[in-house]
Amino acid sequence: MTPERTALAERLSAIDLRIAEAARRNSRAPEEITRIVVTKFHPAALVRDLVALGVSDVGENRAQELIAKEQECRDLDTLNWHFIGQAQTNKARVIREASGIVHSVDRIRLVTALDRAADEGERLDVLIQINLTKDPDRGGVAPDDLDALSAAVAEAESLRLRGVMAVAPLGEEPAPAFAQLAKLSERVRTVVPDAAWISAGMTGDFEEAIAHGATHLRIGSAITGPRPIQG
């Protein structure tokens, strides 16, 4: 192994250990938690190294980058691409083609665009991203508009609503936000009872997210190392 790959393997297993410990502290089974490695700004070679270490789920937050890397990694058929960034409606088709799940559905126009981009009989897993801040420019639907959006996703035949996603507000304790997210997840389940996934928790707060029921963690820099400067 190259020194880089050894260091990557060590960071990955250190994080997985912390995930398992946080799960046990909260009487949860580590196997019910999916660890997504966020590979944004890193080259496809890093994705290959991660796959060699047994990683099956990776996340990207920009459509162009997702599409390029997914194409470069087409031969790795065990890989599940998660799209976690803000999506423009004119990218709906390419995002659909390149990812297995979209975490960032936050408005009805995007639901419509993703649904129209489907091929016959195809179904895409989606999460509704919720904005837990007071800043309307941050990604995500406002909690007040969640019920209408849940209903719209539930009605879209080519989409399968799996749950909710959020980013904790910057510079605040994440626990109250994750507690609020858990409540909002219950609300979504009154519309779609099996939409039980909660995508929450990043490098700085994944243990708190696990304590509040996160089923999908999106962890970048703690595993990949610092991100290269954005191009």
Ligand SMILES: *Cc1c(COP(=O)(O)O)cnc(C)c1O
């Ligand atoms: C970049 C990113 C992450 C991972 O961030 P880290 O702090 O590096 O773990 C998680 N979620 C989203 C939406 C991101 O854009």
